[in-house]
Amino acid sequence: MADLAALREEQRAIAARVIAQDALTAAPRFIGGVDISCSRFDPTQRVHAAIVVLEWPGLTEVARAGISCHADLPYITGFLAFREVPAALAAFDQLAVKPDLLMVDGQGIAHPRRCGIAAHLGVMLDLPAIGVGKSRLIGTPEAPLGEAAGSQVRLLDRGEEIGALLRSRAHSNPLWISIGHRVSLATAVKWVRATSRGRRLPEPTRLAHEAAGMVRRAACG
Numbered sequence: 001m002a003d004l005a006a007l008r009e010e011q012r013a014i015a016a017r018v019i020a021q022d023a024l025t026a027a028p029r030f031i032g033g034v035d036i037s038c039s040r041f042d043p044t045q046r047v048h049a050a051i052v053v054l055e056w057p058g059l060t061e062v063a064r065a066g067i068s069c070h071a072d073l074p075y076i077t078g079f080l081a082f083r084e085v086p087a088a089l090a091a092f093d094q095l096a097v098k099p100d101l102l103m104v105d106g107q108g109i110a111h112p113r114r115c116g117i118a119a120h121l122g123v124m125l126d127l128p129a130i131g132v133g134k135s136r137l138i139g140t141p142e143a144p145l146g147e148a149a150g151s152q153v154r155l156l157d158r159g160e161e162i163g164a165l166l167r168s169r170a171h172s173n174p175l176w177i178s179i180g181h182r183v184s185l186a187t188a189v190k191w192v193r194a195t196s197r198g199r200r201l202p203e204p205t206r207l208a209h210e211a212a213g214m215v216r217r218a219a220c221g
Contacts, residue, residue: 002073007082011115017123018109023182024101024128031056031195032092032099033204034121036084036106037212040075047071048219049087050211052204053099059195059203065094066215078112078137081120088121101183101191102129103204107137108178108188110155110163122181129180130188131163132205136176141165145174152189164189172200 030053037048050066067090071083084106092098107116108131116137122129139155139162149170155163155178163178164185177189195202201209 002076002079004076004079007079008113011079011113011120014120014123015109015114018114018119018179019182020109020179020184021182022184022187024187027056028100028128029056030054030062030097030099030101031059031191031204032095032102033202033206033208034088034102034104035205035208035212036087036117037216038071038075038083045071045074045083046219047083047087048212048216049084049091050208050215051088051091051095051099052207052211053095053097054204054207059197061207063095063097064211065091066211067091067094068215068219080106081115081117084117085120085124088117089124092125099127102127102180103132103191103195103202104129104180105132105134105205105209107131107133107176108163108180110137110139110157110176110178112138114162116178118178118180126181128182130183130191131176131178131180132192132202133176133178134173134201139163139176147171150193161185166192168192168196168202169198169200175200
């Protein structure tokens with residue numbers, strides 16, 4: 001049985017290390033998209049991670065890595081990073097080209113203890129990281145979100161700004177953007193906008209999502 005009290009304290013300690021301001025030494029040359037594929041109903045508790053590295057500004061793929069491994073922790077909402085980060089770190093170690101910026105399919109500080117997977121992974125690697133969530137974990141939009149592409153509102157939790165809701169494509173479901181590590185929220189939103197290329201998902205996480213699915217299918221047969 002997982003010691004959730006100990007895991008909560010570990011999350012709070014990691015969250016305390018998050019740098020919520022820009023700490024990029026220069027414009028990133030390589031942007032990595034990170035995605036994890038797994039099922040809460042898989043009895044083997046396998047986790048399938050993929051990272052795809054694109055060169056900016058052309059967004060040409062220069063490297064990718066994927067890995068499947070067993071998760072020691074069961075699927076528990078709010079603690080998924082403990083299942084997923086080890087696989088992401090293993091995939092990162094296999095990359096021939098390391099990214100300067102990570103865009104992670106999941107939450108950053110938009111998390112009950114301000115420690116979603118983008119924050120957790122960013123701190124572990126000490127790399128600038130952005131959380132690009134496809135659905136809400138916590139928080140309330142400050143105002144209704146417009147349907148036009150580029151519409152944006154702040155995401156609040158008990159009065160604290162924890163992210164932004166962004167409509168990356170007209171009439172599509174919004175993205176839930178939050179700080180992971182070493183970026184400001186404004187910078188996080190800027191890079192999601194810059195890499196979306198007319199699609200709902202930014203290219204780094206879109207391609208990482210496809211890659212993680214391929215890793216999962218290869219592992220599961």
